[in-house]
Amino acid sequence: MKNQQELAIQLIIDSWNSHIKRATKLFDSLSDEAIQNHIAPNRNSGTYLLGHLVAVHDGMLSLMNFGDKLHPELEQLFIRNPDGAALEKPSIAQLRSYWTEVNNVLNNKINEQTTDDWFKKHSAVSEEDFAKEPHRNKINILLTRTNHAAYHLGQLALLNK
Amino acid sequence: MKNQQELAIQLIIDSWNSHIKRATKLFDSLSDEAIQNHIAPNRNSGTYLLGHLVAVHDGMLSLMNFGDKLHPELEQLFIRNPDGAALEKPSIAQLRSYWTEVNNVLNNKINEQTTDDWFKKHSAVSEEDFAKEPHRNKINILLTRTNHAAYHLGQLALLNK
Numbered sequence: 001m002k003n004q005q006e007l008a009i010q011l012i013i014d015s016w017n018s019h020i021k022r023a024t025k026l027f028d029s030l031s032d033e034a035i036q037n038h039i040a041p042n043r044n045s046g047t048y049l050l051g052h053l054v055a056v057h058d059g060m061l062s063l064m065n066f067g068d069k070l071h072p073e074l075e076q077l078f079i080r081n082p083d084g085a086a087l088e089k090p091s092i093a094q095l096r097s098y099w100t101e102v103n104n105v106l107n108n109k110i111n112e113q114t115t116d117d118w119f120k121k122h123s124a125v126s127e128e129d130f131a132k133e134p135h136r137n138k139i140n141i142l143l144t145r146t147n148h149a150a151y152h153l154g155q156l157a158l159l160n161k
Numbered sequence: 162m163k164n165q166q167e168l169a170i171q172l173i174i175d176s177w178n179s180h181i182k183r184a185t186k187l188f189d190s191l192s193d194e195a196i197q198n199h200i201a202p203n204r205n206s207g208t209y210l211l212g213h214l215v216a217v218h219d220g221m222l223s224l225m226n227f228g229d230k231l232h233p234e235l236e237q238l239f240i241r242n243p244d245g246a247a248l249e250k251p252s253i254a255q256l257r258s259y260w261t262e263v264n265n266v267l268n269n270k271i272n273e274q275t276t277d278d279w280f281k282k283h284s285a286v287s288e289e290d291f292a293k294e295p296h297r298n299k300i301n302i303l304l305t306r307t308n309h310a311a312y313h314l315g316q317l318a319l320l321n322k
Contacts, residue, residue, distance in 0.1 A: 002295065004280050008169035011301050015308060040201035040319050119165050134163065140172050147176060147311040154312035158201050
């Protein structure tokens with residue numbers, strides 16, 4: 001029988017896993033041609049949103065003290081710059097493989113955490129600030145990044161014809 | 162100093178509040194004319210998504226044992242039937258006012274709950290099943306409905322020109 005804090009953590013992890021699963025299923029269902037379509041006229045392409053999600057999830061590794069980013073170059077391409085910027089980008093096949101890789105590494109690290117680990121500070125907050133703002137912990141990163149994935153999943157679903 | 166279960170509950174409530182705030186800000190920024198636009202060609206209108214979110218949030222009242230739905234008629238119009246179904250619907254002004262009303266009632270009830278309350282079963286699961294599946298609790302409803310709001314918020318953002 002899980003205690004309340006274990007149950008709450010498990011809910012948040014389950015919610016993360018369910019969104020990764022849904023996004024993976026969606027990406028897998030889209031051909032390379034279909035994923036290059038834009039979610040709406042003059043809006044992001046599926047390719048950009050795939051790169052954006054990989055970049056944000058890659059950043060979670062360092063934010064949650066799980067290790068270094070695997071593909072730090074993606075931040076410039078898919079977070080700091082908009083879709084359509086004249087930059088050299090990885091191929092769709094590479095982005096698909098990064099998606100699997102980054103989420104697998106995250107998943108392994110997520111499964112290693114104890115309940116106490118989740119309530120430790122993330123890497124972007126100082127010890128001093130964390131003492132005053134204990135909600136700036138690792139489980140909050142997982143929660144907010146799940147919401148972020150849900151937000152873009154709603155957009156990516158528009159690629160399904 | 163909050164304990165871990167209180168902190169986890171607070172994170173989930175904060176995440177809910179932040180999405181209600183973002184969605185409200187977005188709806189308020191859209192004129193009645195703009196909200197009738199579709200998020201993409203042949204996709205849902207902003208009006209339908211507003212109605213859909215009100216209907217789902219209204220359903221949370223009964224799911225979380227907070228009371229009866231305020232507008233049970235919305236379920237047929239905005240959950241069971243798609244956009245464009247030939248049904249008589251509330252005006253945009255009415256939907257806007259329902260949005261405020263339903264979220265205010267929810268908010269008041271949310272603020273009344275103790276930590277233990279959040280770990281109690283929601284109304285759509287039996288006592289017997291809940292004994293085996295303790296994650297089917299009220300805080301899980303709040304978490305999954307936040308994700309649901311995030312999903313549609315990603316789509317509604319496309320109405321901003």
